[in-house]
Amino acid sequence: MSARTKGKGLLMILAVGAIGLAFTVEMSAQVQTTTDTTHGQTTTASKTVSGTIVALSGNDVVIKMDSDGSLRHFANVPDSARAIVDGKEIGIRDAKVGMHLTKTVTTFTTPKVITTTKTVTGKVWNVNPPLSVILTMEDGKNQQFKIPKGQKFMVNGQETDAWGLKKGMTVSATQVVEEPVTVVTQQAKLTGSMPPPPPPPPPDQPILVAVMVPVPEAAPAPVAEAAPAALPKTGSDLPLIGLLGLMCLAGAAGVRLVRTGRA
Numbered sequence: 651m652s653a654r655t656k657g658k659g660l661l662m663i664l665a666v667g668a669i670g671l672a673f674t675v676e677m678s679a680q681v682q683t684t685t686d687t688t689h690g691q692t693t694t695a696s697k698t699v700s701g702t703i704v705a706l707s708g709n710d711v712v713i714k715m716d717s718d719g720s721l722r723h724f725a726n727v728p729d730s731a732r733a734i735v736d737g738k739e740i741g742i743r744d745a746k747v748g749m750h751l752t753k754t755v756t757t758f759t760t761p762k763v764i765t766t767t768k769t770v771t772g773k774v775w776n777v778n779p780p781l782s783v784i785l786t787m788e789d790g791k792n793q794q795f796k797i798p799k800g801q802k803f804m805v806n807g808q809e810t811d812a813w814g815l816k817k818g819m820t821v822s823a824t825q826v827v828e829e830p831v832t833v834v835t836q837q838a839k840l841t842g843s844m845p846p847p848p849p850p851p852p853p854d855q856p857i858l859v860a861v862m863v864p865v866p867e868a869a870p871a872p873v874a875e876a877a878p879a880a881l882p883k884t885g886s887d888l889p890l891i892g893l894l895g896l897m898c899l900a901g902a903a904g905v906r907l908v909r910t911g912r913a
Contacts, residue, residue, distance in 0.1 A: 681787070682769045690761035700752040709742055713751065733840040748845025756837045761830065768825040770795065779812035785821070795823075 704721070705712035711724045727742045733751060735744075772785030775792050784794045797812045803821045805814065815821060 681771075684767045686765045686767070688763045688765070690763075692758055692760040694756060694758055696754060696756045698752060698754045700750065703745060703747050703749045703751065706745060706747055711742070711745065731840075733842055735842040736844055746845055749842055750845075751840060751842040754839045754841075756839075758835045758837070760833045760835075762833055764829045764831060766825075766827045766829070768827075769822065770825075771820070771822045774815050774817050774819045774821060776817065777812065777815040779815065781812075783812065783815060783821075 699715065699717065701713040701715040701722070703711060704714045709725075709727045709729070711727055713722050713724065714720070715722060729741055729743070731742055732739050733745075734740075735749065735751075770785065772787050772793070774783060775786045776784040780797055780799070782794055782796050784792050786792050800811075801823065802809050802811060803815060803823055804810075805819050805821050
């Protein structure tokens with residue numbers, strides 16, 4: 651691979667101020683890289699979802715969401731997944747239908763500025779001002795670097811531009827790159843509660859025992875014979891009249907005897 655191709659891959663030198671080029675010629679020929687990160691203020695946002703387990707099959711779980719009553723199927727839940735249920739850590743194998751779960755996801759957003767500083771020191775092998783320079787590095791290999799507009803170099807403690815570079819000079823230059831990034835991290839916490847226990851059985855009720863007691867049968871009531879509606883056609887009133895006459899005679903005889911006795 652040629653020195654020109656290598657130099658294109660590195661693109662080491664960018665436009666920086668003179669302060670960033672304050673390196674003496676006594677430094678050995680090398681490329682050094684340092685990185686510094688500045689953190690901004692972290693913001694936090696939380697989101698909570700909850701639901702009740704309505705079906706379990708191995709590592710598959712179906713949960714009815716509290717928010718809208720929809721059913722969500724979670725397939726192949728890993729055995730490593732953990733939840734804190736009633737203060738105890740459990741896995742998917744310990745889950746039960748009716749268990750209520752709450753998942754809280756906290757998102758942390760942190761702005762950062764990553765500052766990367768690369769310094770190069772080498773001996774000028776060839777220069778093509780104001781476009782590029784080829785430096786001989788510490789290992790004896792040549793590398794080409796593009797020269798940004800306004801780039802300054804330090805030579806023997808003095809600042810110069812690309813036009814002041816000469817073959818054989820030992821020079822220093824610095825590349826400073828500031829990259830703003832946003833780092834987002836999330837933390838999930840799963841908690842829950844066991845399903846309520848089944849209602850206790852009702853208290854013991856007294857057992858009713860049926861005892862068969864024989865009841866004597868009541869004697870049938872006598873049936874009164876109905877009187878004949880009319881005397882037989884063969885009947886007659888003469889016997890009754892005769893009986894009444896006899897009774898009258900007997901009474902008269904009795905009265906007479908009583909009178910005789912008193913006389």
